[in-house]
Amino acid sequence: MIRxxxxxxxxxxxxxxxxxxxxxxxxxxxxxxxxPGGGFQGGVILGASIVLxxxxxxxxxxxxxxxxxxxxxxSSMGVFIYAGIGVLCLLLFGNFLDYGKLSVILNIPPAAxxxxxxxxxxxxxxITVMAVMISIFTSISTAEDHSKYDKEH
Amino acid sequence: xxTFFLVIGIGLCVLVFFVLYRVVFGPGVFNRIAAxxxxxxxxxxxxLIMGIIYNRIDMFVDISMVYALLNFIGTLAAAKYLxxxxxxx
Amino acid sequence: MNTASIIAALFIILxxxxxxxxxxxxxxxxxxxxxxxxxxHATGKGDTLAVLFSLIGIGIYEGLSLTGFKILLIAxxxxxxxxxxxxxxxxxxxxxxxxxxKKEDSRK
Numbered sequence: 149m150i151r152x153x154x155x156x157x158x159x160x161x162x163x164x165x166x167x168x169x170x171x172x173x174x175x176x177x178x179x180x181x182x183x184p185g186g187g188f189q190g191g192v193i194l195g196a197s198i199v200l201x202x203x204x205x206x207x208x209x210x211x212x213x214x215x216x217x218x219x220x221x222x223s224s225m226g227v228f229i230y231a232g233i234g235v236l237c238l239l240l241f242g243n244f245l246d247y248g249k250l251s252v253i254l255n256i257p258p259a260a261x262x263x264x265x266x267x268x269x270x271x272x273x274x275i276t277v278m279a280v281m282i283s284i285f286t287s288i289s290t291a292e293d294h295s296k297y298d299k300e301h
Numbered sequence: 302x303x304t305f306f307l308v309i310g311i312g313l314c315v316l317v318f319f320v321l322y323r324v325v326f327g328p329g330v331f332n333r334i335a336a337x338x339x340x341x342x343x344x345x346x347x348x349l350i351m352g353i354i355y356n357r358i359d360m361f362v363d364i365s366m367v368y369a370l371l372n373f374i375g376t377l378a379a380a381k382y383l384x385x386x387x388x389x390x
Numbered sequence: 391m392n393t394a395s396i397i398a399a400l401f402i403i404l405x406x407x408x409x410x411x412x413x414x415x416x417x418x419x420x421x422x423x424x425x426x427x428x429x430x431h432a433t434g435k436g437d438t439l440a441v442l443f444s445l446i447g448i449g450i451y452e453g454l455s456l457t458g459f460k461i462l463l464i465a466x467x468x469x470x471x472x473x474x475x476x477x478x479x480x481x482x483x484x485x486x487x488x489x490x491x492k493k494e495d496s497r498k
């Protein structure tokens with residue numbers, strides 16, 4: 149059971165830093181074609197920002213921001229986005245994950261459609277990685293049964 | 302200018318080996334965590350200097366940022382674990 | 391090589407060597423001081439200043455660009471994060487029960 153830290157300096161600095169870390173993670177995901185990074189790395193940074201919130205603000209307050217149902221939903225939604233783009237290409241008479249065929253739907257040339265398809269796949273990967281990282285961390289750090297603790301708060 | 306940054310980088314690498322003494326022999330777990338945090342700070346600069354030497358600093362600056370971030374979160378997590386009564390080490 | 395680039399090179403060398411100097415002093419402090427809190431005092435202050443000096447030097451070398459802006463961002467982040475990490479770990483040490491070094495204690 150992770151409790152809230154009673155130190156105001158650590159709490160304030162973490163609260164200031166978390167949104168900027170998340171914006172940086174979005175930059176790493178979106179800019180993954182040209183610089184180091186991509187879906188997995190951006191997802192890890194997003195997960196690390198939530199872990200920072202978890203170790204400074206405690207489990208109860210973090211669950212108000214991201215409920216466990218949402219985490220489970222996210223972890224399957226990313227896989228759904230990844231596989232959905234792949235199957236969409238199959239339905240348009242291409243191979244699995246053949247992004248060039250997406251130009252019919254998006255109404256843009258095939259080269260631009262390829263870039264958009266890769267971006268969609270990386271967004272799916274990052275959502276899954278973030279949700280699975282948070283879920284692993286909460287599962288390890290809650291050694292005891294905390295369903296009773298939830299009812300009290 | 303490249304030779305100058307190479308010399309600075311080698312100096313930082315030597316300093317990392319001196320700090321490694323505190324990691325290996327330091328009495329108690331707290332000295333070790335402090336020394337590891339210091340090593341992470343030096344590594345951040347070493348990564349940037351490597352970027353200058355390879356002439357690809359626009360790539361290495363992202364890695365350096367993430368390294369600083371993970372170093373900070375790791376130190377906070379270790380401090381949190383030891384604060385709420387980890388075993389007596 | 392014109393005058394402006396020579397002045398820029400002088401500032402780069404000044405700041406980067408200053409950063410290396412403060413890294414050296416903080417390392418000596420970490421190795422030589424007698425107990426945990428004094429060692430943390432050396433690394434917490436010295437490393438922050440040394441990182442700022444080195445980043446300013448590298449930033450002048452890079453000039454005004456997106457990379458220079460990112461280096462400035464790293465400097466701001468380190469200026470916030472490094473003292474906080476030092477504070478957290480020193481407070482954890484106090485809660486754990488480490489005793490500060492007194493003058494009467496004999497050096498090993």
